[in-house]
Amino acid sequence: TENLTLVQAVRDGLATEMERDEDVVVMGEDVGKNGGVFRATEGLYDEFGENRVIDTPLAESGIVGTAIGMAAYGLRPVAEMQFMGFIYPAFDQIVSHAARLRTRSRGRYTCPLVVRAPYGGGIRAPEHHSESTEAMFVHQPGLKVAIPSTPADAKGLLTSAIRSPDPVIFLEPKLIYRAFREEVPTESYEIPLGEAAVRREGSDISVYTWGAMTRPTLEAAENLAGEIDVEVVDLRSLSPLDEETIVDSFEKTGRAAVVHEAPKTGGLGAEIIATLQEEALLYQEAPVERITGFDTPFPLYALEDYYLPEAARIEDGIRNAVEF
Amino acid sequence: TENLTLVQAVRDGLATEMERDEDVVVMGEDVGKNGGVFRATEGLYDEFGENRVIDTPLAESGIVGTAIGMAAYGLRPVAEMQFMGFIYPAFDQIVSHAARLRTRSRGRYTCPLVVRAPYGGGIRAPEHHSESTEAMFVHQPGLKVAIPSTPADAKGLLTSAIRSPDPVIFLEPKLIYRAFREEVPTESYEIPLGEAAVRREGSDISVYTWGAMTRPTLEAAENLAGEIDVEVVDLRSLSPLDEETIVDSFEKTGRAAVVHEAPKTGGLGAEIIATLQEEALLYQEAPVERITGFDTPFPLYALEDYYLPEAARIEDGIRNAVEF
Amino acid sequence: MPREDVAEFTIESVQVLAEDETVDEELVPDLSDDQLLELYESMKRSRRLDERAIALQRRGELGTYAPAIGQEAAQVGTAFAMADGDWIVPSFREQPALLVRGTPPEQILQYALGMEEGAEIPDGEGALPPAIPVGSQPLHAVGVGWGEALQDRDNVAVTYFGDGATSEGDVYEAFNFAGVYDAQTVFVCQNNRYAISTGIEKQTKAETFAQKAIAAGIDGIRVDGNDVLGVYRVAQEAIEQARDGEPVLIEALTYRRSMHTTSDDPTAYREPEEESEWEARDPILRFQVFLEDRGLLDDETEDEIDERIESELADAIDRARTAREEVDPADMFRYVYDEMPPYLEAQLEAFEAERGGETDG
Amino acid sequence: MPREDVAEFTIESVQVLAEDETVDEELVPDLSDDQLLELYESMKRSRRLDERAIALQRRGELGTYAPAIGQEAAQVGTAFAMADGDWIVPSFREQPALLVRGTPPEQILQYALGMEEGAEIPDGEGALPPAIPVGSQPLHAVGVGWGEALQDRDNVAVTYFGDGATSEGDVYEAFNFAGVYDAQTVFVCQNNRYAISTGIEKQTKAETFAQKAIAAGIDGIRVDGNDVLGVYRVAQEAIEQARDGEPVLIEALTYRRSMHTTSDDPTAYREPEEESEWEARDPILRFQVFLEDRGLLDDETEDEIDERIESELADAIDRARTAREEVDPADMFRYVYDEMPPYLEAQLEAFEAERGGETDG
Amino acid sequence: EAETPATPEDRIFAPPRVRRMAREEGIDLAQLEGSGPGGRITAADVEAAVRGGSLEGAAQVESTEGADASAEAETTDSTGGTAVGTESATETAEAGAS
Numbered sequence A, B: 001t002e003n004l005t006l007v008q009a010v011r012d013g014l015a016t017e018m019e020r021d022e023d024v025v026v027m028g029e030d031v032g033k034n035g036g037v038f039r040a041t042e043g044l045y046d047e048f049g050e051n052r053v054i055d056t057p058l059a060e061s062g063i064v065g066t067a068i069g070m071a072a073y074g075l076r077p078v079a080e081m082q083f084m085g086f087i088y089p090a091f092d093q094i095v096s097h098a099a100r101l102r103t104r105s106r107g108r109y110t111c112p113l114v115v116r117a118p119y120g121g122g123i124r125a126p127e128h129h130s131e132s133t134e135a136m137f138v139h140q141p142g143l144k145v146a147i148p149s150t151p152a153d154a155k156g157l158l159t160s161a162i163r164s165p166d167p168v169i170f171l172e173p174k175l176i177y178r179a180f181r182e183e184v185p186t187e188s189y190e191i192p193l194g195e196a197a198v199r200r201e202g203s204d205i206s207v208y209t210w211g212a213m214t215r216p217t218l219e220a221a222e223n224l225a226g227e228i229d230v231e232v233v234d235l236r237s238l239s240p241l242d243e244e245t246i247v248d249s250f251e252k253t254g255r256a257a258v259v260h261e262a263p264k265t266g267g268l269g270a271e272i273i274a275t276l277q278e279e280a281l282l283y284q285e286a287p288v289e290r291i292t293g294f295d296t297p298f299p300l301y302a303l304e305d306y307y308l309p310e311a312a313r314i315e316d317g318i319r320n321a322v323e324f
Numbered sequence C, D: 001m002p003r004e005d006v007a008e009f010t011i012e013s014v015q016v017l018a019e020d021e022t023v024d025e026e027l028v029p030d031l032s033d034d035q036l037l038e039l040y041e042s043m044k045r046s047r048r049l050d051e052r053a054i055a056l057q058r059r060g061e062l063g064t065y066a067p068a069i070g071q072e073a074a075q076v077g078t079a080f081a082m083a084d085g086d087w088i089v090p091s092f093r094e095q096p097a098l099l100v101r102g103t104p105p106e107q108i109l110q111y112a113l114g115m116e117e118g119a120e121i122p123d124g125e126g127a128l129p130p131a132i133p134v135g136s137q138p139l140h141a142v143g144v145g146w147g148e149a150l151q152d153r154d155n156v157a158v159t160y161f162g163d164g165a166t167s168e169g170d171v172y173e174a175f176n177f178a179g180v181y182d183a184q185t186v187f188v189c190q191n192n193r194y195a196i197s198t199g200i201e202k203q204t205k206a207e208t209f210a211q212k213a214i215a216a217g218i219d220g221i222r223v224d225g226n227d228v229l230g231v232y233r234v235a236q237e238a239i240e241q242a243r244d245g246e247p248v249l250i251e252a253l254t255y256r257r258s259m260h261t262t263s264d265d266p267t268a269y270r271e272p273e274e275e276s277e278w279e280a281r282d283p284i285l286r287f288q289v290f291l292e293d294r295g296l297l298d299d300e301t302e303d304e305i306d307e308r309i310e311s312e313l314a315d316a317i318d319r320a321r322t323a324r325e326e327v328d329p330a331d332m333f334r335y336v337y338d339e340m341p342p343y344l345e346a347q348l349e350a351f352e353a354e355r356g357g358e359t360d361g
Numbered sequence E: 001e002a003e004t005p006a007t008p009e010d011r012i013f014a015p016p017r018v019r020r021m022a023r024e025e026g027i028d029l030a031q032l033e034g035s036g037p038g039g040r041i042t043a044a045d046v047e048a049a050v051r052g053g054s055l056e057g058a059a060q061v062e063s064t065e066g067a068d069a070s071a072e073a074e075t076t077d078s079t080g081g082t083a084v085g086t087e088s089a090t091e092t093a094e095a096g097a098s
């Protein structure tokens, strides 16, 4: 193992898969010579050459659109969107093509494409650099969506994403790109898409979260320990959702909260709530709390700390659900 | 009044507002000389001239992007996307700019833009012509989203949309463009955004729906009459949602279903369920049923009747909720 | 250099067989008599398929159909110039090219019957399924052509789109990526003068569509798209150039002689005179006279061709109808992912259960 | 016309004040001595603002900042050619142009402090807020310039973007819409040779960025972007042309002398030699020598200018800091819609309630 | 099933889990008076009803209502622990008690 940050684990995951499978190509803005604006592709250009680590023109639709062609051709492109806020020019290519190539050709063509993007707030970045709109991609059939919250998961999930014969939107919580280190196996391994991780066991309430919100949620859980026994479920895979783990936890606790950065209305919290009441309504003791970003555009950074859920707000929300 | 179809009412709404306010301009692919592929702008070109009814190049981002500039400039553009499935090239302009211009400029600029698009399935159209992804737009703060289900609502909601100082995504259920006629006032009138309509009163279950699904839902309600007393709420405005009407109905009935064409996962049904349990969990007697499109790409038309919820499936869902 | 020219560009146009049947012998491509007849038959086959499909649609048997009537030379000429391993990346009006490349006519009919089966490319044929979102597919062709380059192979991808498509940013991005990365790609812009009702003068101020290549630093050339010999010649050169890593944009000047699709009524936006003018320039007619002039086509051969086409199409229609009877609605769920996730499986089960009760189950 | 040229294009390049300080007297724009000094001071003001902002960022006081060091002539020259009612539609590196158009420096600082207030354009000034998504704003400029045309007014919209931005489909769509609808718009492409780390050779195969105009049938022209007199001259002509409904693309050839933003380290991807080469071509230096040669600038004037700038900036920094203290977090909710919908009101109330308990409430 | 009152005021006011308990115990919630916040029926109310003298049980809990909300009620509820998913109920009670 190696002691890596999350972004280093991403890099490691890319390098390991590129070594294993020469059809894997990395492409995007500044991913080559510069090693990526967050250094997620650092050194890959020197290691694998310009035909496998490709600096593209500044055009997200172009990147994803050509990557779709490459994927249909037989390569396994990993396309980086420099920030999730800049994924939208490629939205049409993602939902109209990547997501549908298998269906449209009845499996004759598949689209083994990974679209990587750093997402989320908290790093004092300019406008559009802090979005998290995973819900939009989860709503699109044909896509998978994964978000790691630890270095080891980052590598394992990315490996699965690259090997997936279907397109995966892989969102990286840039707030914790370098926040902590973890022992990460040197060799290649998969963490299957579709499996959540129970980060903390608890019996009073189930709190569902993912990505950068996992840490403040765990912090809130610790702060409440003794008072409220909080189970924290890190979804990791947002599409498909691990309904089993989600529902099992709720059947145990009967109370729940969802924590996400994205705006509340239409966020993924709603889907989790809908699933819970479909599968386990009779266990429910209180409304499921949504502890989320507000229904406003993500503010410029002077206000971002007010926007993002942090431990105190999460604690309040948990208390609401428990004290109902 | 005049006896109009829904698409005629749209046309009438456009004409009435264009007469009232000369800043209103209509633009899009084939909206001018041809009067729109569904004839929603028929005759407007002759009536108002080519400077107010504009045939644009075939570029959705270009249409919405320039319309944003016009809106900032002081005009009130109504941009047509020929089908909702082709709105995605404009997605970035809509979510990154139209939705944010007011916030970004602290109200110095607003974006009084309407993006009209026929949406939904059932007309034996080619791939991409049958989508309904309203949930994605509802998730974006700064946008409003409206969907009429009757001719009179179409005109009144469209009038409100055009007069709205903020951008509105106005989705038109093309399946019922010409399905029936209704008396529509000749003069101009508004149906405020944010107000749902109870289409049928009932005491056993609240069924929430909108657009083209309103008709099969009402049909299902009639079929069940005597057995189950169904209340049908046509949301009309999806953003903002009329939480009051939604919750009031549920408090009365304690049971609910949501009917929409869009795929289930991450659809707007989830948001309605989340809202119900937040506001009225203690009234809830059964899981809220989601009667929706499947989590598959909208199929080519040979299978579309299997994909779309129809009266029989809606009845089954209602029964599930009531018999729980 | 106070004020000086730093870059110059010209757009060339090619015509081999003129409207008045004069021929530039020097430019006539090196094709055997059989090949010339094959070109002709290919154009006719597509024309007849379109005509029969329109009739079927009018009878309520088919969904929306987009005929390529008038554009046969532009497509057959280019497709004919492709080699075995080459890829075709079509939009939704590419019957003539697809037929040349090996798609059986019944598949085209199945697609128009709303069956996904119609887009299931025969194995071994390098063809992506039709792209309905206008202008979205040239990027895929660049990806394919770039893939070929990255793997040091020398097939090319040929992609088709219209005049209207060139207004989509994606098409420009495709040109630009192709240029930067020497993608082995040929772009065939069929300028048929209309995007539904919108004439080319509302589509762009550019005087040619070929010059759009200049923005990306790649070559652009115009050809009379109703001259199958000219098209073939230009395409052949372009394809060879693309094989060497130099992408080319071909503008084929043609005319959409019929409706945009069967849902469209052109009388709303264009004059019958214009349509008659272009009828006179019909690519099949022009080539027919050429073949007759050269003694390659007589009434007997013509009849043979017609009969062959008619019987092929009759069979194709039968097969498509039969296939239509056999669609399995559950297929909807089967091609979303490699492995069906549990929630989708549950939906499929519920679907099957519900249908179990129905008579058509 | 078997094989003939059907369209020809040339791209012209302009330079008035050369690197070696030779001047094309015929092309020198008709500007008063005061105006020439104003040009100079404007460039210096922006340079100093950038330098101070970088320093503040390094001390942790500012967020990400994108300096325009090296690009002052390209921006000041174009902005200076604009008239009162004209609109500026900037991207994120437009300090020099915004300062010329009247944005006070403290607003630029506030924006870099993460305050929405920094993008609140002073009333009466026709300026859209900075657009961060690369290449997205030229379409807005076309909408504005088209609006002017539709209303029969004659202001123009001038929009700024980089070499990298030209790869985005939206930028091409902007050119194309402008062409079709005679939008009163001038496009200023600052070719500073980099998009973050990506050099122009990976951005496009086109030999000039000006030629991208050809795809849209509008005029494109190149100018030495480090020659403020050349830029002014070209911009003035372009703006007048655009007033008459003929949009123009200007490519200003320049160099981003410092980092992409304060988060970037250029040593990872370019050589120091290159940077020194361009230091020698610095637009402020070149114009300073010109002014000295003409006897318009001496040490005394230079000192006056410097002092004025320093005191302005010191004030601006103070004001920005004060404003930063006064931000109201609840503002987040206030500019989403004209009227706050009930659910948002509820969120605001909850937010206020929670903050009521905090000391900084 | 279809017989439901037409106004919210006539509606039974109880969390889903309590509804399940009642169903499992064959208790008609309409016969109970809610002792929880806002008059909602709590698990304790149902349990009291199960133990016989339903109104008695409810009243007993009701007396504690003023002091503090649900925590109290829940405590009573789970210490009575009958057919409920007892484990979680107990956990909840402990948390509420602390």
Ligand SMILES: Cc1ncc(C[n+]2csc(CCOP(=O)(O)OP(=O)(O)O)c2C)c(N)n1
Pocket: B029, B058, B060, B082, B083, B086, B089, C093, C132, C133, C134, C135, C161, C162, C163, C164, C165, C166, C192, C194, C195, C196, C256, C260
């Ligand atoms: C992105 C997108 N926008 C709109 C449409 C609707 N539409 C289908 S074909 C067409 C016109 C296409 O014109 P052109 O590119 O010239 O091709 P042609 O139809 O002439 O073959 C339009 C607007 C679409 N399919 N995709």
Ligand SMILES: Cc1ncc(C[n+]2csc(CCOP(=O)(O)OP(=O)(O)O)c2C)c(N)n1
Pocket: A029, A058, A060, A082, A083, A086, A089, D093, D132, D133, D134, D135, D161, D162, D163, D164, D165, D166, D192, D194, D195, D196, D256, D260
């Ligand atoms: C759509 C989009 N993609 C990516 C980015 C990230 N980004 C910010 S600036 C930049 C490079 C811009 O290059 P250029 O257009 O040449 O302008 P310059 O920075 O040189 O002024 C990139 C990739 C962005 N802001 N928007």
Ligand SMILES: [Mg+2]
Pocket: A061, A089, B061, B089, C169, C170, D169, D170
């Ligand atoms: Mg685009």
Ligand SMILES: [Mg+2]
Pocket: C162, C163, C164, C190, C191, C192, C193, C194, C195, C196
């Ligand atoms: Mg066309």
Ligand SMILES: [Mg+2]
Pocket: D162, D163, D164, D190, D191, D192, D193, D194, D195, D196, D256
């Ligand atoms: Mg640049």
